[in-house]
Amino acid sequence: MTDAASVVPTLSVTGLQKSYGPTVALGGVDLTILPGEVHAILGENGAGKSTLVKILSGVVTPDSGTAALVGLPYKPQSILHARAQGVATAFQELSLLPNLTVAENLALPRLEKGRSRLISRRDNEDCAAATLDRYGLQLHPRAQVSQLSLADRQRLEIVRAMSKGPKLLILDEPTAVLSSTDWLFALIRAETARGTSVLYISHRLNEIRELCARGTVLRSGRSIATTDLRQTDDAAIFEMMVGSSLATFSRDRSRINRVTKSRLKVTDLHAGAIKAASFEVAVGGIVGVAGLDGQGQGDLFHALFGLTAIESGTIRIDGETVRIKSPSQALKAGIEVCLLPEERKTHGIFPTLSVQKNVTLGALGKVSTLGVIRRARGLKLMKSVAREVDLADRYFNFQIGELSGGNQQKALLARVLSTGARALLLFDPTRGVDVGTKQAIYEAIQRYAAAGGAVLLYSSELSEIVQLCDQCLVVYDGRIVAQLEGEEIEERRIVAAATGHLDRSNTGRAA
Structure with a gap:
């Protein structure tokens, strides 16, 4: 039997530091990842996780500290250098080139050369098709990346990293836009069974607990501890991350029974992929929208904000019928959308x-x-x-x-x-943020509703809908197939409706 102490770590990091002028991004990080291990990195936004990923991926050079990869000094000077040594990264801020095809992106960072010319397009597409098939990703090699959904782009980013056959695979918030983890987790388990080590970064503790036995907590640029996650509860992890205990957040579901006035009422709406959608959001109400990728929830929000043409149906604000053909008309009607777009850096902020x-x-x-x-x-x-x-x-x-x-x-x-605005449309408002920021956003949403606002909220995290919402609309194949209320809102029922397995006797009111 092999002595665990004699195993050479896949990655060993000691005293890693990086500063940008007076700003300390990393103030001393130590961690060890063993062969075949999925090792979690936990921490608030700004704790240093992104800087650590950039250093290990060769994007940024540390000011001090050392790293060893399978016992040898590891000092990557670029992403290509890191990959050549056996470290591949699927970045949270996707590194795919949108103007290229799936096949061309898989061939990056360089298209392979034959003896006298670039590899033929057909050979490249055949190679891409084989890679996509091996990883169970149903995309056409010639598809333009800019035309893919964000979830499919994230999957392609992951497949590209895995296809490099790395010793260490770095996954930075890989499920932030995925409604299901089954595909990814199956791939991760297959990779680790072959001895690949995985550095897994996520704000979703339930995912981390499912995949990881150990995790390293970062706070203010420093590694606080590496802990056995099987012996550490969520409250203890949060306290290590922020230095204080997590406040209790709860939702008074009984309040919906006391509300009678409708703020937003949608009747028989047809727009984009959405078919015959009817629902109401009451004054003071928070209504959640749940569904798997590409079921039409994006078109629903876009239609209510004038970004997707409405084919038929009516929208009423405080009982008054409104016509919404543009965002400016939506604002005049009292609606404001916070798509907090799926890609915040390119569609949300002016950097x-x-x-x-x-x-x-x-x-x-x-x-x-x-x-x-x-x-x-x-x-x-x-x-x-x-x-x-x-x-x-x-x-x-x-x-x-x-x-x-x-x-x-x-x-x-x-x-x-x-x-x-009198009504907010929030599309995945906490995607990719830490637990402390989530709580601040939850509280802001609840205060807004309590002050007489109305909220329609889509979330890719079912636990968020369960925790925050009075009602839940489940979208499947462009239709609202279930409307759950109060205590009916629980993950099993949502998943059943979202996958088309609707038990009308046990899954709330059918739409």
Whole structure:
């Protein structure tokens, strides 16, 4: 029997540090990953996880500290150098090139050369088809990446990393846009059975517990501890991550029975993939939308905000029928959408503008006179909405692109709240943020609803819908196949409806 102490770690990191001027991104990280292990990295947004990934992937060079890969010094100078040594990364901020095909992206970072010419397109596509088949990804090799859903782009990013045959596979928030983990987890287990080690970064503790026996917690750029996750409960992990205990968050489901006035009422809506959708969101109500990838939930939100053409059906706000053909008409009707777009960095923020400018763009009429921005008004509004989302004043003048993902998400929610809209459409508002930021966003949503607002919320995390919502609409094949209320909202019923296995006697009211 092999002595565990004699096993050479796949990766060993000691005292890793990185600073950008006075800002310390990593202040000392130590961790060890064993062969065939799925090792978790846990921490809040801004804890140093992204910097650690960039260093191990060869994107960034550390200021000090050492790393060893299978016992040999590891100092990658680029992504190509890291891959050549056996480290492949599937990045959270996707590294695919949207103007290229699936096959061309799989062949990156370089298209293989024959003896005298580039490999033929047909050979490259045949190779891509074999790779896609091996990993169970049903995409056409000639498909343009820009035309793929974000979930399929994430899967392609993962497959490309796995196909390099790495010694160490780094997965950075790999399920942030995936509604099901079955495909990925099966691949991970197959990889580790062959001896591949996996560094797994996720804010979803249930996933981490399913995959990982050990995890390293980062806080403020330092490794706090490597812990046996089987012996450590969620409260203890959270306390290590933030240095304090997690406050209890609960939802008073009985409140829906006390609400009678409808704020948003949709009747027989046909738009894009959505067919005959009918539902209501009450004043003070939070209604969740659940569904697997590509079932039409995106078209529902886009239609309500004027981004997808409405073929038929009616929309009423406070009993008044409204016509919504553009976002400006939606705003006039009292709706504001926070798609917190699936790709926050490309569709949500203006990265070179300050946080304050990004936020107040949502309410220019409130902070300007005759088209001239009034600085005092802008600052007053900014402070007001920043308090609602727990965004620190010191970030106001930062370029928003410099903030962690969690703080960017808070700023986007603040932008929506600044409009004073009567109804909010929130599309996956906590995707890829840490548990502390999630709680701040939950509380902001609940305060908004309690003050008389109405919220329609899509989430890829079913636990979020269970925790936060009064009602849940389940979308399958473009139709709302179930409407769950109160205590009926639980994951088993949602999954049954979302996969087309609707038991009408036990799965809430059929739509």
